[in-house]
Amino acid sequence: MQLAKRLKSVKPSPTLSLNAKARALAAKGADVLSFAAGEPDFDTPAHIKDAIKAALDSGFTKYTATGGIPELKTGIVEKLERENKLSFTPEQIVVTVGGKQAIYNCFQALLSPGDEVVIFSPYWVSYPDMVRLADGEPKFVETQSADNWTPDPKELKKVLSPRTRAVIFNSPSNPTGAVISRKALEALADVLRDHDCLIITDDIYERLLYLDGPFFNIANVAPDLAPRTLVINGFSKAFSMTGLRLGYAAGPKDLIAGMQMVQDQSTSNATSVIQKGAVAALKGPTAPIDEMVKAFARRRHLMTDGLNKIPGVKCRLPDGAFYCFPDLSELIGKSYKGVGISGSMKLSEILLDDFLVAAVPGEPFGAEGFLRLSFATSDANIEKGLARLADFVSKLS
Numbered sequence: 001m002q003l004a005k006r007l008k009s010v011k012p013s014p015t016l017s018l019n020a021k022a023r024a025l026a027a028k029g030a031d032v033l034s035f036a037a038g039e040p041d042f043d044t045p046a047h048i049k050d051a052i053k054a055a056l057d058s059g060f061t062k063y064t065a066t067g068g069i070p071e072l073k074t075g076i077v078e079k080l081e082r083e084n085k086l087s088f089t090p091e092q093i094v095v096t097v098g099g100k101q102a103i104y105n106c107f108q109a110l111l112s113p114g115d116e117v118v119i120f121s122p123y124w125v126s127y128p129d130m131v132r133l134a135d136g137e138p139k140f141v142e143t144q145s146a147d148n149w150t151p152d153p154k155e156l157k158k159v160l161s162p163r164t165r166a167v168i169f170n171s172p173s174n175p176t177g178a179v180i181s182r183k184a185l186e187a188l189a190d191v192l193r194d195h196d197c198l199i200i201t202d203d204i205y206e207r208l209l210y211l212d213g214p215f216f217n218i219a220n221v222a223p224d225l226a227p228r229t230l231v232i233n234g235f236s237k238a239f240s241m242t243g244l245r246l247g248y249a250a251g252p253k254d255l256i257a258g259m260q261m262v263q264d265q266s267t268s269n270a271t272s273v274i275q276k277g278a279v280a281a282l283k284g285p286t287a288p289i290d291e292m293v294k295a296f297a298r299r300r301h302l303m304t305d306g307l308n309k310i311p312g313v314k315c316r317l318p319d320g321a322f323y324c325f326p327d328l329s330e331l332i333g334k335s336y337k338g339v340g341i342s343g344s345m346k347l348s349e350i351l352l353d354d355f356l357v358a359a360v361p362g363e364p365f366g367a368e369g370f371l372r373l374s375f376a377t378s379d380a381n382i383e384k385g386l387a388r389l390a391d392f393v394s395k396l397s
């Protein structure tokens with residue numbers, strides 16, 4: 001069977017593929033330590049699960065409006081006003097099947113063949129392929145670990161063109177955990193003022209922040225750009241609801257209407273009872289989130305300190321999210337059992353096959369020589385994983 005040509009430019013998600021392989025090994029009894037998953041290891045808070053159960057028991061299992069139930073859209077509007085100091089109306093909100101669908105719907109509604117989207121590298125692996133699936137072209141702006149992965153305004157200006165339809169920000173970042181400072185966002189906003197394009201801010205990790213002070217995005221530091229900013233967020237990370245698949249977007253009314261039209265013809269509404277759970281999440285206690293963030297803050301030090309003790313490995317302390325992104329480029333070119341380490345893909349394969357450590361290679365994130373390691377796991381697993389990584393490095397020649 002001949003498939004659509006657009007699929008030729010799209011690669012399978014390395015995180016999903018690696019997780020599947022790690023789970024298959026674990027199912028066979030292998031003691032796999034997985035640092036690949038992009039999800040908290042904490043349970044969904046009880047009050048959210050109770051709301052979902054209550055919705056099931058009450059028979060709230062039918063279709064809802066595609067864009068979300070009214071009480072959830074109102075709750076999102078109130079959350080954005082209360083926590084982010086951003087003003088929206090319910091007509092500017094669409095509830096989606098995870099934050100990923102919100103971004104996908106945006107590109108499907110926004111892009112025509114040849115349109116460009118600027119992406120800062122390293123990037124979440126799905127951004128470029130979602131652009132390509134909408135017949136767009138991703139354009140990359142490289143950032144450097146030495147600069148805490150902060151985009152250079154001059155480099156952004158170079159890549160902007162009349163074909164640029166959107167620029168996407170992700171802070172805290174997947175995969176680096178870096179947070180773009182207020183000063184840096186102001187400088188980037190100065191560049192974007194001269195170019196009429198959509199600004200997308202993917203705020204999915206906003207609650208997983210380890211710096212002093214509140215979370216802020218580009219719409220906060222440059223309010224004049226807010227009317228052409230699309231805010232992406234969801235319930236997966238902060239509320240540990242990854243498998244329940246619920247996200248949302250808030251932005252220009254015409255774009256939101258277009259995104260909802262795309263969703264009308266794909267999934268229709270997000271799962272009805274999960275929307276009730278999201279209402280409870282927005283209204284409920286923050287103690288479970290605070291407990292999770294406190295644990296992650298401790299674990300990031302445990303993992304970063306341990307990584308920096310391994311010869312040939314360098315790692316910055318992440319500002320947010322739950323990922324370390326160590327530089328292992330000094331190991332590339334060395335050999336293990338006579339096999340050359342050609343890149344991060346080969347390195348991660350050996351770690352999983354011979355040391356039962358699942359770590360995502362940096363290459364699909366646009367950062368060859370790096371690995372993404374999630375510290376959303378126990379202290380004991382982190383310590384065991386670090387020991388296995390050190391053992392691997394000691395066997396290189």
